[in-house]
Amino acid sequence: MHYTPQTFNIPELDGISRETIDEHIGLYNGYVKHANLIREKIEDYSNDPDNNDYAVGEMQRRFGFEFGGMRNHEYYFTQFEGGAKVLPEGTLKTMLERQWGKVDNWYQRFMKIAMTRGVGWAMLYIDRQTDQLVETWVDEQHLGQLADLDIVLALDMWEHSYMRDYPASKKKEYVDAFFRNLNWEVVSRRVS
Amino acid sequence: MHYTPQTFNIPELDGISRETIDEHIGLYNGYVKHANLIREKIEDYSNDPDNNDYAVGEMQRRFGFEFGGMRNHEYYFTQFEGGAKVLPEGTLKTMLERQWGKVDNWYQRFMKIAMTRGVGWAMLYIDRQTDQLVETWVDEQHLGQLADLDIVLALDMWEHSYMRDYPASKKKEYVDAFFRNLNWEVVSRRVS
Amino acid sequence: MHYTPQTFNIPELDGISRETIDEHIGLYNGYVKHANLIREKIEDYSNDPDNNDYAVGEMQRRFGFEFGGMRNHEYYFTQFEGGAKVLPEGTLKTMLERQWGKVDNWYQRFMKIAMTRGVGWAMLYIDRQTDQLVETWVDEQHLGQLADLDIVLALDMWEHSYMRDYPASKKKEYVDAFFRNLNWEVVSRRVS
């Protein structure tokens, strides 16, 4: 198991600064590095299990954090590539309408999830076993990820996503900026 | 979003009692019930957001626990259906050998993960984006689930999985019993 | 920092078997051992920070689990010493009545907390800064412990507390047994 950091081609965004994006991608690279580090350390330490079993166990327990920090951000940054695009006709739109009546109903609910207290992610997944969308809040990178589902939309609500551009008391403005810049065509392709 | 409890056709197992399985399936039904309950409660409570927003947020935050408790157990119980079967030739075996050298190396490492302190799951996933297997420990049902990956093998290490059959100090014997009863053909089909 | 395991003089209990208590004390000794192990490992590993910093960080992060597993259980087992005793007149009783109207109101609410889904502890604390009792649910040993407060009553709701004596579906009977055997004089002395 080894992971290679991705690169992202992100245009100028409206309401999210270049500095924020650059620092944020730096953090992403840290997650990839540490996901790989855990694997390497576990391999090294396993040569002396009597001394290292406890440390191996704790690094393994942390893997979901580093892995989620990697994978979540890959979904996040990719959503800005190509610039803002409206939600096209297609499976995703059909599913949103089927489950929430209209897209705006889904949006109002998702905004509430995004404003959850704490740091983490507002997430929309597809459950291919039951052919439905499911959404939730994930604390940090990994606490409450929905088991076995595929990510469709990933909105980062860690303070590093917005705090260079907005004070803590205005995080709602960041969420608005996120949606203004979202390439819904990228998001839509994830359900096909 | 609505979930229907599955039924499982589980034969007599060697070292895991019928009573344990029956109680365990009762707990599974509780997870399905509460995953649905969260959705219903959020819908009801949302009619009066001024009074209920905080409660809605906390029920949503908990969803990963109930959902994971549902989905993890579906993978778990299905693995016993049809009775013990050895790992067949095929993609899973090939991947285990490619990544760990031989299947027994993987098994030794997975056993260590299973013996992690605390309650949760030893999990093997497939990452279809990078075509590799990834394994980890998940606390409880949902703390550290690997984002976006598909479950291949799910080993329940909550105390309710074994404590009617073995005292706490002998949980290793339960893990051995789990593998003695495992239908590897079911597991293997999950990667195809 | 070093911790020595305590011994407990626990009489025959009504509805909680000797086997359960003995296995449970075995688990307690494991927490003490691992709390000490973390300290020792951090000291050893710190000699080579380039290689070990990540492992040191993860063991330190886990310390609250092992420490809580030690300290919580010390409050738990001590509560059975000397055998069942009713709540005496005094500060604790006065505070319960002042805050909840009557002791039974507190008891009804605490029972609900004990029946929370998941594994952890129903806890009653005293906040000496504001001279009031505070109660909550703590997941596992350490997730949600109230910062800076002193434990007054600790009710273990991990499955190992009852599952040799009751099936999962009857955990309420264990809670009843806990209160039948509780030495309220021990509990009461903790607030003085």
Place this chain on the structure above:
Amino acid sequence: MHYTPQTFNIPELDGISRETIDEHIGLYNGYVKHANLIREKIEDYSNDPDNNDYAVGEMQRRFGFEFGGMRNHEYYFTQFEGGAKVLPEGTLKTMLERQWGKVDNWYQRFMKIAMTRGVGWAMLYIDRQTDQLVETWVDEQHLGQLADLDIVLALDMWEHSYMRDYPASKKKEYVDAFFRNLNWEVVSRRVS
């Protein structure tokens, strides 16, 4: 149970801006508000347990987060009151030297804890039962708080503590600033 927000008399700090402190105190007030809100909501909702038991349970489970967010910050802000002061002779200094050999050894180790990946707190506690200092990392406000111990030093490592003043990649500079501004006399009085 009810909590009243404290006010803090914080001088100009070196390397932590007034804007950061003001926004940070705003967040603190949010924690106090929501700790009280949970208590009020639980009381209200308990009038209709059939409809509300699940929501009550989830709000109670979250209490440790809001409570910790309140109490941790009270220790944090108070440490700046009166301006920077060196560690005086006395019990705290004696204990640091007894346990770590010299104060700088403790400081080097505490700095490592402060640089732990993720958001949370570097914490020093006193365990009055065993008359020793204990330190650890706490995730978020509440995940891994040491049960039953009293806080001595609380260093906030959430991104909101520094991100208006330093980019993510320079959080070490914030930690240095924290110690430059620390009133060790306040800290020292907490162990007496």
